[in-house]
Amino acid sequence: MGGQWGDLDQDTAICTVKAALDAGVTFFDTADAYGLELGTSEMLLGRALRGSGDNVRIASKVGNWGRRLGIPMEITHPLHIQPFCDATLYRLGRDTVDVYFCHLGGQTQADIWIEGFERLVKQGKVRTWGVSTDRLDVLEAFNRNGQCGAVQLDYSLVNRSAEAKLLPYCLQHQIAVVVRGPLGMGLCSGRYTPESTFNDQVRQKWNEGPGHEKMSQRLSVVERLRQLANRRTMAQAALQFVISHPAVTVPIPGAKSIEQATDNAAAGSLGPMDEAELAWVREVTG
Template sequence: MLYREFGKTGMNVSTIGMGTWNISNQWGKVDEETALATVRAAVDSGINLFDTAESYGVPNGLSEERLGKALQGIRDRVHLVTKIGRWGRRTGQMVPMTTVDMVRLCTFACLFRLKTDWVDIMLCHEGKIEDPSVYLEGFEQLKEQGYIRAYGISTDRLDVLKRFNANNTCSVVEVEYSLLNRAPESEFLPYCQEHDIAVLVRGPLGKGLLSGKYAPGTVFTDSVRSEWYADDKKKAKLERKLAKVEKLKSVMQPGEEMVTAAIHYVTSHPVQPVAIPGAKSPAQAIVNAKAGDALLSEEKRQELVRLTKTEKTAVAG
C-alpha cells in the first residue's frame, strides 16, 4: 500500500481508504459479522482511513456503530472520517443544524456510535449549503477541545467549497469523481491543489458500475441505486454510463482488472486524492486495497479517458 501526506492535516494516510456506507444495509442487506470482517480485512490490507456518516444505515447510524465495533482495540491505528448534517433526513425529521450546539450535539453522538474519543476528520454533509457559518464556528470549537483533528465539507460544487473555505480553514473535501464523472477535473480539483485542501474521492467505481459486473438493461433494486430510474432523464444517463463501461470491458476483464484501473485513474491525479470505494465483503475490501500499490502515468490515465469516450450522435441540419 502506498501512503501519502493528506493535504495540510498532518496525517499520513493510505492511498485507498474504505467507504462504509455499503456495510449498513442501504446497498442491500449485510449481516453484522460480514460487516465487521470487511472492515478488519481492509485494515489487514493496509487501509488506515475509513469514511462514514451519521446518516448512513438502516437504521440511521448503523454504519458508524458497526465501524466502531470493528475498530475496537485498533482505533489508534486508523483515521476516522465522518459527516454530520443529515440525521433523520431519510426518515422524516431532520435535526435542525441552526446553532453551534446542534453541531456539537451531532458530533458527540458520532463519537458515541464510533466508540471513540475523537474523530480525525469531521465533514459538513450539506453539499448545497448557502451559509456554513454555524458549522465553521462549531467545528473550530470542537477542534480546540480535541474532539476533532481537522474538518471540511462533502460537496460536488465549487461555489459551496469556496464559501466553506472563506477563512482558509477547510482542510478536507469529499467529492464524487471517477472515469464516469470527470467534471471535478476542470476547476474543482485545481482549486483544491491551489489551497492545499486534501481530497477524498467518493464513487471512484461509479457506484459499482466500473467493476464491469453490470450490463445495459441491468435493474438495480437497492435503495441507493434504485433512484437511477426516477425519470427518463436519469435512465438515459445510466445507459450512457453503462455504454462507457462496455467500451472498457472490450479491452479489460470485469472484476479486479477493471476495479484496479478505475481506482488508479483517480488516485493518480496530481492533487493526490484518497479514494474511498465501498465494500460489502472482505474479498471486495482486499481487491480495493490492492489498487493502492501503484499509480498510473498521465499517459495511461489519458488512455483510459479515450477508452471511455462515446461517439456523439450527429444532428441533422
C-alpha cells in the first residue's frame, strides 16, 4: 500500500485489505517508511481496519524513515524510538502496535533498540518487538537477553537460505517467525517470465543486469515446480510450502487486488504440505 509496488489507487488498496479480512486474515504488516509518500501504508491500513475488532494484529517497523528521505536520522538513544512509534500509532488509529520491528537488518548494536522497545512495552504502546533481518548475528544481538519476541525474514520456494541457521535458531529460542517475501516478490505466483519487465520502485532492478539474471534463475526454479498448481494456484502452493516449516508463525504475502487477497487467504485452509511433496520440492529447489 502506498505506491512502491506500482500503481494502486487508495480505494482499491483499502478494498483489498478488507477482502483479506473477510477471508479470515487477522495479521497485517506495514512500516513507517512504506509508501512513495512516507507513512501512507500505515495510514491506509489503519483506515481499512477501522472497526475490525480486537482479533486483528498489526506489525510495523521503524528505522528506515531517514534513509528513505535521504537524511541521516540515526537512533542513538532509546528515547529516539518513541516519537516514531507515536506517529505510527497515530497513522494506524490504534493505541498499541502488536509487533514492532527494527527495520535495519544489519544492526548488530542492539542495546539502544532493546531498551527503547522495552520502554514502549511498559508504556503499553507495543505488545512485543523484534527485528527484520536475514542475518543470524543480528538476531542473536537482539535476543541477547532472550527478550526478542519475533523476527521478520525472507523465506520462499526461491530462497530457502533461512533453513540453514535462522529458522532452527528461532525454533530453539521460541521466537515467532514472520515471513516476508513468501511469494518471492511475486515470482512464485507463476505469472512472470524472463521477458517480464517491472515499473514499480521495488522490482525495477530486475529489468537488466545482475537483477535480471537473478530473476531469471529464480523463475527457472518456479517453472520446474509447475505441477504444484495441479490442485491449487502456484501462489497457494508457495504459501503452503512456507507454512509447512515448523518455525514459521505467519507469512505476509502481498496482494494488489481482491482476487489476490482471497487467493492468498485460501492457502491457510490447505494446511502444511505432506512429507512426500515437501521432499520433492526440496529436491527440485536444491
